[in-house]
Amino acid sequence: EAGVAQSPRYKIIEKRQSVAFWCNPISGHATLYWYQQILGQGPKLLIQFQNNGVVDDSQLPKDRFSAERLKGVDSTLKIQPAKLEDSAVYLCASKKPGQGARETQYFGPGTRLLVL
Amino acid sequence: AQSVAQPEDQVNVAEGNPLTVKCTYSVSGNPYLFWYVQYPNRGLQFLLKYITGDNLVKGSYGFEAEFNKSQTSFHLKKPSALVSDSALYFCALQNTGFQKLVFGTGTRLLVSP
Numbered sequence: 001e002a003g004v005a006q007s008p009r010y011k012i013i014e015k016r017q018s019v020a021f022w023c024n025p026i027s028g029h030a031t032l033y034w035y036q037q038i039l040g041q042g043p044k045l046l047i048q049f050q051n052n053g054v055v056d057d058s059q060l061p062k063d064r065f066s067a068e069r070l071k072g073v074d075s076t077l078k079i080q081p082a083k084l085e086d087s088a089v090y091l092c093a094s095k096k097p098g099q100g101a102r103e104t105q106y107f108g109p110g111t112r113l114l115v116l
Numbered sequence: 117a118q119s120v121a122q123p124e125d126q127v128n129v130a131e132g133n134p135l136t137v138k139c140t141y142s143v144s145g146n147p148y149l150f151w152y153v154q155y156p157n158r159g160l161q162f163l164l165k166y167i168t169g170d171n172l173v174k175g176s177y178g179f180e181a182e183f184n185k186s187q188t189s190f191h192l193k194k195p196s197a198l199v200s201d202s203a204l205y206f207c208a209l210q211n212t213g214f215q216k217l218v219f220g221t222g223t224r225l226l227v228s229p
């Protein structure tokens with residue numbers, strides 16, 4: 001079974017530029033998550049999708065971050081304009097439908113963003 | 117509020133010795149607890165989880181974790197450490213509402229030859 005795919009793996013941009021990340025979850029996984037992991041910290045949820053609907057985006061800085069999952073499969077996360085403090089690893093995870101919180105989230109390799 | 121604490125930033129152990137990585141949690145209701153491992157420039161890999169039942173959970177690569185409800189702990193253990201176990205370990209709690217993972221700050225495990 002193929003894992004969660006993410007691209008690009010690395011990105012370097014200047015502040016105030018825009019950037020987009022892509023995620024393709026494990027086939028059949030209805031729930032998709034984007035997490036931000038700042039160096040030295042644990043991942044923090046940015047947004048959660050169930051199929052193509054948003055379940056939780058309470059921690060998403062909506063003035064600069066946006067995300068979509070139009071067809072309920074792959075997803076993109078965009079930052080516009082980027083700030084220095086957005087430098088982090090952006091992790092995508094997916095979970096199959098089933099027993100809710102009992103199910104395991106599986107993570108992709110992440111996209112490492114450096115904002116200069 | 118739900119939270120996870122990993123009190124040690126780093127754990128050092130010699131190869132062949134037992135290892136323990138500590139985790140405590142705070143949650144209302146039933147805790148669903150997970151351990152993930154992160155190698156350099158890699159994503160998080162699932163190790164094991166506690167949902168219900170037996171307090172000793174066995175997972176990948178010889179790791180196990182003991183759930184202790186009275187001490188609100190979920191410590192990760194391995195009887196004999198390998199140098200290849202050196203990595204960053206995260207304990208996490210998945211809430212029953214929105215089902216997001218709440219992570220601890222991570223513990224770096226360093227196994228010396």
